[in-house]
Amino acid sequence: MFPYRIPLRDWVTTAVEYLERELGPVFDGFSAFIYFLVDNLKEGMLFLPPIVLILIITGITWYMAGWKNSIIAFLGLLLSENIGLWEAFVETLALVLSAEIIVILVGLPLGIWAARSDRFNAILRPILDFMQTMPAFVYLIPAVMFFGLGLVPGVVATFVFALPPLIRLTNLGIRQVPVELVEAADAFGATEFQKLMRVQIPVAKPTILAGVNQSIMLGLSMVVIAAMIGAGGLGEDVLRGIQRLQVGQGFEAGLVVVILAIILDRITAGIGVKKNASR
């Protein structure tokens, strides 16, 4: 239609290359931090005999989500160990947890800021929309460019993909705190910080925890995709199953992903409920 083609792809490539060149040390430092986090989590969990870790996870599930869920967790974990996917399971768990830790560290403050500033919220919202609608695979490319192949870009891509729901739900939760509760605190002469810590965050907690649950679930789905850039874990087994058309192997790995998803979902969904019941 037009003789001229807008060189969008060149711009993006140039920008990414520029960032990589100029901010190399920053990325290296960040990379080292993430690697440290994931590796220690993974090695720590693998250090324990499988049955000990299985019992610990079962125990946590029991405490958070009741005995029925803990039985499902226990059987699922035994199965994972039995079919030889234990190490991959632990690796994937470490990836998801690391990504989630960073998501919480970044997402919670951003969500709070968005709730307190309409202007910041207006800027942030289209960015979050963009992040969520962009196909998940696309994140793999810049992640690889900045961090190479392996664990670290996997965590970074997961982080980017899992961040929006926590920011959104933190923002929503705080905005939904009844105005009278905030006025009551104001009328007593509360500082902004007191209002946030004593009223807004506690009252918004169930919504914020729903955000944590959502982002963990999204993170898990991304971790599997991140196997394509060498993040390892269960995704790698799924990928191998696809590449070699080994249906049985692919199914096994997929099933273990589902088991992990169920356990993580039950536990994190339980946090909010548990806190309400036992306050």
Place this chain on the structure above:
Amino acid sequence: MEDKIIVKNLSKIFGKNPEKAIGELKKGKSKNDILRELNQKVGVYDVSFSVKKSEIFVLMGLSGSGKSTLQRLLNRLHEPSQGEIIIDGTDITKLNKKELRNFRRKHFCGMVFQNFAILPHLTVQENVEFGLELQSVDKPTRAKKAIEVIKLVGLEGHENSYPDELSGGMQQRVGLARGLAVDADILLMDEAFSALDPIIRRQMQDELLEIQDRMQKTIIFVTHDLDEAFRLGNRIAIMDDGGIVQIGTAEEIISRPANDYVKAFVVDMDRSAIFTAASVMQPVEDTAFEGDGPRTILRKIRKKGLTGILMTNTRKELKAYIRASELADYINKNKDAENIPMNEGLLHEPASVEENTPLNEIINMYTDHEFGPIAVVDKQNKVKGVIVKGAVIAALSESYIPGENGKT
């Protein structure tokens, strides 16, 4: 009594350019014009009043009349657009953020809201301690104060309950206790009892008056219910369209409504519940004293042309009522004696009420006390005045204005 809060020419415009809106209002533009032309909403315009120490001052009006806005201006939850708010000598409109925060902590007992606004994740006691906690009061002092106030509002035994385990009335007690726990003296109550069902509501009103008797806070109470306003308020400000239409006691408002708007409100009021003994009583013409002889007493009665007379002791404390006809008969029977002693049978139990007794209770007394006027006494049983039947009936007629009743 001294003024606790003085408000001068206070206005609140919601919008981008309040100065312009106020300028236009001064030129006589209507609030609707401001909304249409400048797209600014007039919340409160040019309001002046003062609140006395330890009184319950009620802001009464329909929804949208600006009463809640006005209340929130008093502690600057809303920023005033213009005017002064002087509390204990400080103009709080001039305070910066930090000064305002400290001022709120020192002078305000927080607020009590229609929907209670207590924190769902804290226990009753933690909620009551909330205001103190914000002021960094140490834990033991806080707990001691909280337990004291919880007792005062009648929530003993519920210290460790959570709000969702309590009824509406009990939740509002928590809200009230939270305010009373703070060592300050202005309490703001915004439609505090409007969400409660009628019986609980009445009960809470009574309890508030009882607590007020002991705590002597300065209370600004917002309500849309005239009954509640008249029941609770020492003085009531009736608001309409962002301004105060009339300020006065219940009696003043019901007897001299400032305009048709107020008249429409008060027309359905039960006048007999508003007017009190003090407003219909007349001065006592003369009294008999203990120790007066029958002849002396009869002379006093004849001189004033009365049908009977009240007897008091020398401290003016009410003792008895003596009927003229009985006394005359008694003297007639003993007319030969030099000094007739007073006969116990002539001294009747006097009917008496306290000054703040409403007329509807006084009317009921007439069926019990066939004879004589009803004495009005203060808390020490000292005679302040008397009520005659005619005055009660006159007070219930719509044209009645207290203080102008002639002698009967």
